[in-house]
Amino acid sequence: MKLLxxxxxxxxxxxxxxxxxxxxxxxxxxxxxPEVLTKEEVIERLNDKFDISFNKTKAKQxxxxxxxxxxxxxxxxxxxxxxxxxINATISVNEDTYAAVYATTPKNEKxxxxxxxxxxxxxxxxxxxxxQKVQSLGYICMDDASGNRFGRHLLRGYSFNKMPKExxxxxxxxxxxxxxxxxxxxxxxxxxxxxxxxFAKFLIKHKDSEFxxxxxxxxxxxFVENYIKQYDNCHExxxxxxxxxxxxxxxxxxxxxxxxxxxxxxxLRRPIDGLIAYxxxxx
Numbered sequence: 001m002k003l004l005x006x007x008x009x010x011x012x013x014x015x016x017x018x019x020x021x022x023x024x025x026x027x028x029x030x031x032x033x034p035e036v037l038t039k040e041e042v043i044e045r046l047n048d049k050f051d052i053s054f055n056k057t058k059a060k061q062x063x064x065x066x067x068x069x070x071x072x073x074x075x076x077x078x079x080x081x082x083x084x085x086x087i088n089a090t091i092s093v094n095e096d097t098y099a100a101v102y103a104t105t106p107k108n109e110k111x112x113x114x115x116x117x118x119x120x121x122x123x124x125x126x127x128x129x130x131x132q133k134v135q136s137l138g139y140i141c142m143d144d145a146s147g148n149r150f151g152r153h154l155l156r157g158y159s160f161n162k163m164p165k166e167x168x169x170x171x172x173x174x175x176x177x178x179x180x181x182x183x184x185x186x187x188x189x190x191x192x193x194x195x196x197x198x199f200a201k202f203l204i205k206h207k208d209s210e211f212x213x214x215x216x217x218x219x220x221x222x223f224v225e226n227y228i229k230q231y232d233n234c235h236e237x238x239x240x241x242x243x244x245x246x247x248x249x250x251x252x253x254x255x256x257x258x259x260x261x262x263x264x265x266x267x268l269r270r271p272i273d274g275l276i277a278y279x280x281x282x283x
Contacts, residue, residue, distance in 0.1 A: 103274025
C-alpha cells in the first residue's frame, strides 16, 4: 500500500493506492504543517482518522507533500514522526510545491509553479529540479495573495470600520467577531494561519464588491512582483497554480498576469488526483 498525501495548513488529503494504482481509500485530516504543530498534535490528527490508524502497519510507502516542509529541519522532524507511526513504510517528505509540479506540469517541461491556498509559494521547475529564490519566513511576514492574507485584510477592514455596513452585518452573522474569541484563535490556538484563511470564503463570495476587489488585486500584484518576477524567464514560461484561492479567483489572476504580459497555465484546486497519475507512472 502506498499513501499519497497533499497537505496544506488547513487540511490534508490522503489517498491509499495499491501497486496497480487502484484506490483503496481516501480520507482527509486537518493540515499537518510542521512549522506550527508539535509531534503530539501531528499524531493526534493521524489517530483521529480510522482509515489511517487502522492501516498504519500496512503502509509500505508514504509520499508526503506538505506546507511548511521547505527546510531540512522541518522535513526531518516530520519524517521522524512518520517513521514512528508508519513503522513498515519508507518515508518521503517534500514541500507542497512538488505536488503542484507533478500535478500541473507535463513531464520534463519547464514552468513556474505557484501555490495560492492557506499560504502561498512560487518556484521554477526546470523539467527535473525545483528552484526557489524566496525562502518563506512564514505567514506573518510573507504569503502574499494567500487565504490567510485575505483573512487578515477582512478582519482589519471590519475592525477599523472600513467594511461597508451591509457587508459588515453579514460578516457578523457568519463569523464570531468577539475580540476575545478572535485573539484566542490568533494567539493561543494552533494554526492561526488556517484560522485567518477561514475568512477567505467571505472574500470570494463578495469578490465583485469594490471593497474586496481592492484587496484581491493588491495582493495579486504583490505576488507577481515579490514571487513570480524573481525568475528572469517568467515571461517565457507557463505559470501554473494550485490551491483554492487560485481556483476561485482564476479570473482575477488571469487579469493580473495579462497586465504583466505573463501566461496563465493550468489552475487546479487540488493536486491530489494528479499525484495518483504521477506515482503510477513512476512506481
